[in-house]
Each structure stands twice: as structure tokens, then as C-alpha cells.
Amino acid sequence: MESFWNRVANLLNTSTVVELAQILDVKRSTLSSWIHSDRRPPMEVLLKITRLTGVDIHRLERGFSYSLEEDDEVAEHHTSIKRFELIEFINSLDDEELEVAWAFVRLCERRAVKTRTSKPVQQPKG
Numbered sequence: 119m120e121s122f123w124n125r126v127a128n129l130l131n132t133s134t135v136v137e138l139a140q141i142l143d144v145k146r147s148t149l150s151s152w153i154h155s156d157r158r159p160p161m162e163v164l165l166k167i168t169r170l171t172g173v174d175i176h177r178l179e180r181g182f183s184y185s186l187e188e189d190d191e192v193a194e195h196h197t198s199i200k201r202f203e204l205i206e207f208i209n210s211l212d213d214e215e216l217e218v219a220w221a222f223v224r225l226c227e228r229r230a231v232k233t234r235t236s237k238p239v240q241q242p243k244g
Contacts, residue, residue: 120181121156122156122158122178122179123152123153123156125178125181126138126167126171126178129171129173129178130167130170130171135149135150135153141170142159142163142166142167143166144159144163158179161202164178165202165203165206175199
């Protein structure tokens with residue numbers, strides 16, 4: 119099975135650690151350490167890899183085929199990635215955009231509460 123870092127290097131069409139480090143904007147020594155210890159990069163670098171390759175984190179990690187037994191683990195990981203990306207997006211908003219986003223969240227929250235508390239519609243008898 120191909121390693122995580124081999125997949126990244128292949129997807130970015132790089133043949134050396136120096137090239138890959140330049141593309142990812144990290145120190146060569148840092149990248150070498152990650153590769154040799156088979157460690158994953160920080161989330162910021164991981165998200166950069168996904169943007170550059172167009173490949174989601176799950177496929178970077180598992181390759182392009184993985185067993186169904188891994189689906190639960192992948193789904194859990196995907197949820198944490200979504201949460202991180204949402205936080206990253208919120209942090210990028212200016213004050214006005216944040217107010218709009220907050221109003222939208224409150225609207226969604228009110229609709230969710232309304233949906234959960236509303237009684238089911240009964241079918242007419244007859």
C-alpha cells in the first residue's frame with residue numbers, strides 16, 4: 119500500500135523533499151521529520167494539501183480504495199475536519215459578515231427547534 123507521503127508527492131508531481139517542502143511552504147527538515155516518522159502535518163498544512171491536489175483528506179490518508187470497515191472511522195474524522203474548516207471560515211469573517219452568519223445560525227436554530235417541537239400532521243379519517 120502506498121504511504122500517505124508518497125500519495126502527496128505523486129499528486130503534487132514532486133520527486134524531492136526539497137520541492138515538496140517549497141510547495142507546502144514548510145522547512146525541509148520539518149517535512150523530512152514528518153516523512154521519516156510517518157507523521158501527518160498540522161491541520162493547516164493538511165488543508166493546503168487538499169486545496170492543491172483537489173483530493174479530500176480521507177483519500178489522502180487511505181488511498182483511493184479502502185475497506186468498508188474503515189467507514190465509521192473516516193466519517194468520524196470527516197466530522198472533525200468539517201468542524202475545523204467551519205471554525206477557520208468563521209475566523210476569516212469581518213464584523214459585518216460575522217453578524218450575517220450569526221443571524222443565519224440563529225434562524226437555523228429556531229427552525230430546528232420549531233421542527234422538533236411541532237406535532238405531526240394527522241391524516242384526515244375517512
